[in-house]
Amino acid sequence: MHFPTTCPACAHEVPVEFADSAVHDVICPACGARYVVFVRKHKFEVLFDLGTRALMDGYAREAVASFAAALERFFEFYVRSFALERAAGTEGDFTEALAALEGTWRHVASQSERQVGMLALAYLLREGRAPDFLTPGALGADFRNRVIHRGYLPRREEVEAYAARVFALIDRLLTELGGSTAHAELAQEQAFAAHLATLPEGVTAVFEEHPGMFRARRFGGPPGDKAAVPGKTAPPLNGAQAFARALAERGPGLDVFKGR
Ligand SMILES: [Zn+2]
Known part of the structure; x- marks a missing residue:
């Protein structure tokens, strides 16, 4: 699975293959700049x-x-x-x-x-x-x-x-x-910090958040993705409805991941 990154030196778009560690060491093919993309995703x-x-x-x-x-x-x-x-x-x-x-x-x-x-x-x-x-x-x-x-x-x-x-x-x-x-989340940030500490000077660190099916629920956010309408309580969704809604709302955002 690839995702687009932007070279911090020349703004060239560089596709990068998603790494198991979520840490991506990149050399820009256009200008040769080195940068590291950390993706905050589990x-x-x-x-x-x-x-x-x-x-x-x-x-x-x-x-x-x-x-x-x-x-x-x-x-x-x-x-x-x-x-x-x-x-x-x-x-x-x-x-x-x-x-x-x-x-x-x-x-x-x-x-x-x-x-x-x-x-x-x-x-x-x-x-x-x-x-x-x-x-x-x-x-x-x-x-x-x-x-x-x-x-x-x-x-x-x-x-x-x-x-x-x-x-x-x-x-x-x-x-x-x-x-x-x-x-x-903190454990992942620590792993990122450990990698960051090993980088030579002149390498830019880029932290990214990507769209995903579970994004709205992360970091202890309130359940439900939309602000509640006062005076109206929506009936709870069953699994199929919840998945269908997440797919409709967030599925298109997954288009940034090209190929598998
Ligand atoms: Zn570049």
């Missing part, structure tokens, strides 16, 4: 947006893999937000808490089943109740496995329903996390 957001792009472009089967990966990475994001939020309430410093978290995640990083276990405990400790969403039905696990492991060719409506389910779940958990997501 892995689950990138993956969900990729899935949405694929769906919009008619690649329904490919979209399923991205949506499924987005959900797994969101579970990691939840655990990170929770663990760092907890640590913030103690004496220890953030860097140590982050190192302890990374050391712990190493034990579960290669097995998604273990990660679901981490999430279940994090949810219980944070919310004081069982994670009701961890049933195969609620996660759409059968559908996902049929598509990914058994080569099932899904219809677009089936993929839309699956996407809506994943979207609604992430949206709900983001709402429950509220301002706690700021702790995971």
